[in-house]
Amino acid sequence: MATKKTTTKNSVKKKVVPKKISGKTASKKTTSKKTTSKKTTSKKISKKLVISSKKVLKVYKGTNIEVTALNKVNIDIYEGEMVAIMGPSGCGKTTLLNCLSGLDSIDSGTIKLQDMELEKLTDDKLSEFRAKNMGFVFQSFNLLPVLTTVENVELPLLVSGISPKEARKQSEAKLDDVGLLEWATHLPGELSGGQRQRVTLARALVNEPAIVWADEPTGNLDSTNELEIMD
Template identity: 60%
Template structure:
């Protein structure tokens, strides 16, 4: 199922996540509500321990939740079986990690085409789409290079290409500039903003960088597992 123009892409309703260690319980998400619209660029900020990464992990279905529900493109993520949820993630979501998470023995094109191969795209088509996406992120000439032959900024651009190559509805980015210097971080954010505008995917990113947070179309601030502020800085694409 896909969303229509006036339907939200993602709806989180009273989402609760509790971590239990022995006799201790830590409420990481406290009946949190959030709606994300198609095409939005949403930055999530807050102090360490406020629940930002937990939010991304729960809304993407990487982690289970203890209460509430998450609807992605109208489907209840946690009403699915593990297999259905994994398949839904592969079709509808992309991920950008701080640590890149590229496979070291694969070159850039092979890393980018991997999500396509996993959902059954024929090898030739997957390679063509991977090379085209690398071109969009400015790495057309680096397709045959392995991660250890690329700079940190280039590796993160490969990660972004991999996240976007399957045309997901939403991309989750956890501190995507955290391992980059300020110049590289600015380039990566410019790229994410441009791709968000050109490709139309929603991007939800966690950041500690005030400049990045305040340059997003929407800034969500968390504290103690709750949303304490939600500022729209540009109209959502609906």
């Protein structure tokens, strides 16, 4: 699974292996900057390739300027790995996450997830694949304000075809895991920033996805909850 941020404070049995992304990213001032990634792997890791990008190019075109956000980026991530993409603000970290997950298109190159080339999938097939195989933790939460906490969490399950009764059961269990079961009937606007972050995490993990994409997954959590979530 892939995240943008990881902590190794309580990962005693894990080995951190530095890895460099091939390619450069650019800020809005078109100043080239590099992003780096760190891999956290277990000792008995499989060698199944789950995420792969080859020469991925992403250019944002404005009226008077073009910004190359991703410049021929290559990255391989294997099953069981936790990868952190690090770099200064504006260097393309979120763009890379969005492109790798199929939320944003690319201008050239190839991206494969579990041997499936994203550019060859229809929108419907890509949406179905995301619902069944991916979990997302967005920096801005992206919780639907008119739905309760538990209704937000169960959305991926309902999209995947799980019955409403079973979806509710699994969603309540996941809310209990993040310590928010008693807030299940509250709207997002009634929660603190840290609570909304935990709801987002519960929603990302409720369908037991093969891949988790996380944009600043613990940015709004206190140190205690951060360690619990990352563990």
